[in-house]
Amino acid sequence: GHRDSSVVDLSxxxxxxxxxxxxxxxxxPSYDWLLQGGGRQIFFPPxxxxxxxxxQRCWSSFVEHSRVPMVTEEVAREALLSFVSSKCCxxxxxxxxxxxxxxxxxxxxxxxLETFTESRISEWTFQPFTNQSVDGxxxxxxxxxxxxxxxxxPMFQEDTRKxxxxxxxxxxxxxxxxxxxxxxxxxxxxxxxxxxxxxSGAKRKAKQSRRCQMCSGSGRRRCSTCSGRGNKxxxxxxxxxxxxxxxxxxxxxxxxxxxxxSEHRLNCPGELLxxxxxxxxxxxxxxxxxxxxxxxxEISLASQRGIAEHSAALASRARVLQQVSxxxxxxxxxxxxxxxxxxxxxx
Numbered sequence: 001g002h003r004d005s006s007v008v009d010l011s012x013x014x015x016x017x018x019x020x021x022x023x024x025x026x027x028x029p030s031y032d033w034l035l036q037g038g039g040r041q042i043f044f045p046p047x048x049x050x051x052x053x054x055x056q057r058c059w060s061s062f063v064e065h066s067r068v069p070m071v072t073e074e075v076a077r078e079a080l081l082s083f084v085s086s087k088c089c090x091x092x093x094x095x096x097x098x099x100x101x102x103x104x105x106x107x108x109x110x111x112x113l114e115t116f117t118e119s120r121i122s123e124w125t126f127q128p129f130t131n132q133s134v135d136g137x138x139x140x141x142x143x144x145x146x147x148x149x150x151x152x153x154p155m156f157q158e159d160t161r162k163x164x165x166x167x168x169x170x171x172x173x174x175x176x177x178x179x180x181x182x183x184x185x186x187x188x189x190x191x192x193x194x195x196x197x198x199x200s201g202a203k204r205k206a207k208q209s210r211r212c213q214m215c216s217g218s219g220r221r222r223c224s225t226c227s228g229r230g231n232k233x234x235x236x237x238x239x240x241x242x243x244x245x246x247x248x249x250x251x252x253x254x255x256x257x258x259x260x261x262s263e264h265r266l267n268c269p270g271e272l273l274x275x276x277x278x279x280x281x282x283x284x285x286x287x288x289x290x291x292x293x294x295x296x297x298e299i300s301l302a303s304q305r306g307i308a309e310h311s312a313a314l315a316s317r318a319r320v321l322q323q324v325s326x327x328x329x330x331x332x333x334x335x336x337x338x339x340x341x342x343x344x345x346x347x
Contacts (some may be wrong), residue, residue, distance in 0.1 A: 036128070038149040071105050113258040113288065113306040113325040114157045114219050117318035120145045121250040122165065129242040129324035135169045140198060142167045145249055146319075155322050159253045175243070176236035185232050187225030196221045254318070256310055260302035279330045 006148040077100065084090040122145055130303040144163050153159045173179035195201040199212035201219040211217030233239040291303040303325065314320065 008243055011165060025299065034082045071103055073100050073103065076100060099272070107253075107329055109262045109296055109299050109327055111260045111291075111302045111306065111325070111327050111330045113303070113310065114323065115256045115310045115314060115320060116322045117254050117256065117314050117320050118152070119252045119254070119318035121252070123248050124245060124252065125248040126237075126243040126245045128238040128240040129244040130169050130240055130242070134171055134244065135164075135167055135246075137167055140167045142247065148249060152321065156255050156324075157239060158255050161251050163249045163251070165247040165249050172243055172245055174234060174237035174241055177234035177241070179241045181234055181237065181239040181241040182231045183234055185223060185226035185230055188223035190228060191232045192223055192226065192230040193220040194223045194226045195219065253321075256314060258306035258309060261298070262296050262298055280326055283324065283326040285324050286322060288323045291327070294327070 023273050076093070077098070080095045080098070081092060084092050084095045091316065145165070148163065148165070150161065150163060177183045185192075188194045192261075195217035196212060196219055197202075198214035199205050199219065202212075203215070203217045203219040212219070215221050223230075226232050232240075237243055290307055293302045294300040294303075306325075310323075
């Protein structure tokens with residue numbers, strides 16, 4: 001949707017410290033719950049529209065017409081040579097002259113589900129008040145978090161953005177320095193001077209008659225923490241004496257992935273199988289639904305499990321913006337290729 005011009009983008013702002021105790025802050029309409037539970041809360045998205053009914057698919061035609069590539073001797077040798085050349089100390093002569101007696105091909109299916117979600121968290125935060133314009137409750141009621149329009153990043157591209165909630169600003173005396181803008185230095189307790197570290201304040205070193213050179217015999221040195229001033233600029237309000245408190249909206253766009261590979265007898269690491277390419281049988285987008293009556297029951301069950309897991313973990317805490325699911329198939333060389341059966345994958 002379009003971006004509300006009254007929403008201040010805080011993405012480039014430095015991280016603010018934690019908010020002060022709740023009793024310092026006034027109650028805002030619709031945001032009372034922020035003053036309970038530690039000042040930070042996940043805001044649950046509104047209920048989605050009813051889902052469309054499950055669709056039946058004729059899986060037999062998908063499988064019959066899918067072009068599962070056959071692994072020929074030429075393809076197998078090319079894969080073996082490619083694997084050998086990727087190893088610095090392997091010789092290619094044996095791989096080139098190797099007599100291939102038998103090829104065992106297995107076809108497996110992979111189910112993949114991606115869910116792209118948006119979650120919204122609100123929290124009190126603050127920044128030094130520099131006499132800027134204050135967008136407070138007197139200008140209107142703050143919008144509900146899910147009513148604030150912001151630019152959504154490209155689908156399946158993760159991002160985190162921070163925005164100032166309109167009409168939520170309050171100006172308060174700094175709770176760290178109590179409105180003074182400075183506070184007593186903890187290094188010298190406000191004196192500006194500290195005991196000389198060389199002579200420990202004795203004005204001369206032990207067993208030496210001459211005076212201490214570091215403090216010129218005074219026994220004290222200028223405090224390095226405050227440069228002798230005895231106080232420091234308040235780091236919370238940066239010396240401005242007041243803070244602008246406001247509700248910050250934190251939006252997180254996240255991509256969750258579920259993958260399942262059908263049963264096989266390949267002694268092959270999962271990360272290599274994940275990189276293998278094959279023929280896509282189908283792809284479903286937007287909001288996806290469990291697969292029904294797939295020729296491999298384990299794929300149907302995996303789709304049900306994946307969708308249920310994502311729904312349980314995400315649905316109540318985030319808004320699902322888009323989902324993509326798909327089933328792919330490929331031919332793979334049987335075990336015995338490369339180190340521990342983890343050699344080249346041919347698809």
